[in-house]
Amino acid sequence: MFGRAFDGPGGLCYNRRNMNGLFASLVGLPKIGEILSLAAALIWALAVVLFRIVGDRVDPLGINFYKNALALVLFGASMAVFGESPSAPLPGTGAAVFVLSGVLGIALSDWLFLTALVRLGAELTAIVDCAYSPFVIGLSFLFLGERMSGLQTVGVVLIVAAVLMITQKKSDARLSRRDLVSGVGLGVLAMLLTAAGIVMVKPMLPKVSLLWACTARQVGGSAGTGLLLAFHPRRREILAPLRAGGGRGLLPLTAILGAYISPMFWTAGMTYTQASIASALNQLNTIFIFVLAAVILKEKVTPLKLAAVALAFGGAVLVSASF
Numbered sequence: 001m002f003g004r005a006f007d008g009p010g011g012l013c014y015n016r017r018n019m020n021g022l023f024a025s026l027v028g029l030p031k032i033g034e035i036l037s038l039a040a041a042l043i044w045a046l047a048v049v050l051f052r053i054v055g056d057r058v059d060p061l062g063i064n065f066y067k068n069a070l071a072l073v074l075f076g077a078s079m080a081v082f083g084e085s086p087s088a089p090l091p092g093t094g095a096a097v098f099v100l101s102g103v104l105g106i107a108l109s110d111w112l113f114l115t116a117l118v119r120l121g122a123e124l125t126a127i128v129d130c131a132y133s134p135f136v137i138g139l140s141f142l143f144l145g146e147r148m149s150g151l152q153t154v155g156v157v158l159i160v161a162a163v164l165m166i167t168q169k170k171s172d173a174r175l176s177r178r179d180l181v182s183g184v185g186l187g188v189l190a191m192l193l194t195a196a197g198i199v200m201v202k203p204m205l206p207k208v209s210l211l212w213a214c215t216a217r218q219v220g221g222s223a224g225t226g227l228l229l230a231f232h233p234r235r236r237e238i239l240a241p242l243r244a245g246g247g248r249g250l251l252p253l254t255a256i257l258g259a260y261i262s263p264m265f266w267t268a269g270m271t272y273t274q275a276s277i278a279s280a281l282n283q284l285n286t287i288f289i290f291v292l293a294a295v296i297l298k299e300k301v302t303p304l305k306l307a308a309v310a311l312a313f314g315g316a317v318l319v320s321a322s323f
Contacts, residue, residue: 036265038284041284044257044266045289046257047257048122048258048285049292049296051254052117052293052297053296058242058251059238060111060114060117061111061228061229061232064110064225065226065239067251068218068221068222068225070252070255070256070260071222071259074256074260075211075260079215082211084212086215088216089207089208089212097204098208098213098217099217099220100200102219102220102223103197105197105217106221106222106224107223107228108193110190111228112189112190112193113125113187119179119182119183120183120184121293121297121299122292123290123293124308126286126289126290126312127162127166127308127309127312128163128166128183129286130163130286130312130315131163131188131192132191134319135192136198137319138195139199140199143199144199152318154315155314155315156315158311158312158315158318162308166184166308197217283313286309286313
């Protein structure tokens, strides 16, 4: 998922030492970090809305399998273009930890996120997505010794209030109570797994290159999704729309936008401006998704949704920013 302190959609990891080959020529432009962060949020929001459209024809597990396979090819090609070595730069089990991170944060988390997206719609999923930052902070507190400020605590409370708000009352007559509760539950679990996947590798990120880290995680994500699909009792049914060209045109475009381009813009934004500023701009994806879902998907805008998105967005800004 996107709009996160350490990770982006498609699982791209933050590392300041790389990607210069792609963005170095832009460094001299004023506010380039802020512009790239804003662009990343907009591209991810568009990808989420397109994923929702594709989800009407392709099972979420099939979507995840396709996008992960395509992203792995693109990251592998990028490594070749930039002369990156596939050899593990970490001793011992370090490489295995990155692969495991991909299993949690890409294979499992993205599958659950896409399932929640199909059940809830883009607007409500955007609100649930804001739960990512509190999970990162909580896990960092437990395992990395990081501490949370008073205002960040307020932000967590606002996000939790927004999530609880949308589960207390049906905001859309077309959405059953069962889909509402299960969709929110799956979305929250997806955010927890994504947060766990990035926190477990965060201490090692400065020791590896950006593309190696992302490719290693994508290997885990692709392998994990492949195993899930191989043992799924409905695997033939899930793959059938892909073989038949379901979502043809939209699915490749959406995968490239959400699993490759948006993460690169996210990382470059993090590189060329302060992390607190980039994180706050990234979280604008919540607003972009809300607007695009209303315009493109014709999802119903209700006072409850407006209040929840305002709470969630405000909370995410407080959680992501440094004071």
